[in-house]
Amino acid sequence: MEPTDAQVACFEAGIKFGSLYHQFAGTPVSPDSADSLTAAMEEAIENQPYCETVTVSVHEDVLREAIESAGADYTELTGRFLDVTMTIDYEDVVVETSMAMEDGYPLMQVETVRD
Amino acid sequence: MEPTDAQVACFEAGIKFGSLYHQFAGTPVSPDSADSLTAAMEEAIENQPYCETVTVSVHEDVLREAIESAGADYTELTGRFLDVTMTIDYEDVVVETSMAMEDGYPLMQVETVRD
Amino acid sequence: MEPTDAQVACFEAGIKFGSLYHQFAGTPVSPDSADSLTAAMEEAIENQPYCETVTVSVHEDVLREAIESAGADYTELTGRFLDVTMTIDYEDVVVETSMAMEDGYPLMQVETVRD
Amino acid sequence: MEPTDAQVACFEAGIKFGSLYHQFAGTPVSPDSADSLTAAMEEAIENQPYCETVTVSVHEDVLREAIESAGADYTELTGRFLDVTMTIDYEDVVVETSMAMEDGYPLMQVETVRD
Secondary structure, three states: OOOOOOHHHHHHHHHHHOOOOOOOHOOOEHHHHHHHHHHHHHHHHHHHOOEEEEEEEEOOOHHHHHHOOOOOOOEEHHHHHHHEEEEEEEEOOEEEEEEEEEEEEEEEEEEEEEE | OOOHHHHHHHHHHHHHHHHHHHHHOOOEEEEOOOHHHHHHHHHHOOOOOOEEEEEEEEEEHHHHHHHHHOOOEEEOOHHHHHHEEEEEEEOEEEEEEEEEEEEOOOEEEEEEOOO | OOOOOHHHHHHHHHHHHHHHHHHHOOOOOOOHHHHHHHHHHHHHHHHHOOOOEEEEEOOOOHHHHHHHHHHOHHHEHHHHEEEEEEEEEEEEEOOOOOOOOEEOEEEEEEEEEEE | OOOOOOHHHHHHHHHHHHHHHHHHHEEEEEEOHHHHHHHHHHHHHHHHOOOEEEHHHHHOHHHHHHHHHHOOEEEEEOHEEEEEEEEEEEEEEEEEEEEEOOOEEEEEEEEEOOO
């Protein structure tokens, strides 16, 4: 069957998560540069169609610990440093989504679908 | 409301498209290296959860023309060189998706949802 | 022969250019989001070893024209929108480098080497 | 001072390493998909100017251990899974370079410069 609007809205939400993650994973990041990176991630992905809002935050304590335990000044961005929420609006279906760590993995999920 | 299995299946499909596109866009590509790149794209994304099959093909004529018109030997991978299809299977919901050019843009879409 | 300090300094400069370009190429970008993206690019790459300063600017007119001629709201970041300069300091060898368009290509080059 | 040919050759070598690393870091990878990924990495970067040969290998034991210790089926490509060598030839200056783990970090270095 052809997809419903709510299914397309969820597909669009997934595109934004995959884009955000694979565009920016691997970026050199430190506590000092985390704010400019999260601002860029938010504004870049908000350009994409049907994307209302993106909020990205870095777990600064996890980031600091990863850098210090490696004896380094910075590390590469990966999912365990990130919390992300996004709101997608496609044809008046509003999808709330999030990415956060669960059992050691960055889990991307659909929180709610409102149509 | 919480998402249905079919909605989550579409979300998972979207994640794979966003991942594929933003992981590999920008890769140096020529007609000679297109096959190894498409093979890598398929196998990389098939690692992701619920991803049954990925097929990626490069429009070799479009690629050649882009390279020749620029007087170059290679170019950067972008959506206008690509055709992609994917099958996602989440909790027995099967989602067929595709990416192809439409009106000058790489359009990612859900073709069918079967549950 | 083993490399001289000046040669290693140039190698390090090249690493930063390749990193900057291939980390961020493909990012969705519009005139409104260009500033946050260039700030993130600068601060991310400045984390890397021996990297003193990075300046990135977007040719907003070229960006606007690319977006308008495509009838779109945003586009993907690529070299023709960018001007980049970097200063690398490795063992007191200072290398000044730049990336700018030349004959339709983003040309990365070493401007000066001072030791 | 303007750079020598040997310095430019080293700059070009650095560009290839930064490109290879930041283009492909974050790619989903498993023991089964490692070969297609390394083949694509080699052929993609060999497209770039002055790049004679690239060899990429994955430490399959390190990869397997990372995946198993996480209870997963795949992981994201990062430097600790990789060994890379490259030969750059710029104006008859031949630069041999490598990337391998040292003290827990992927160290990119110039091995020899022959002019």
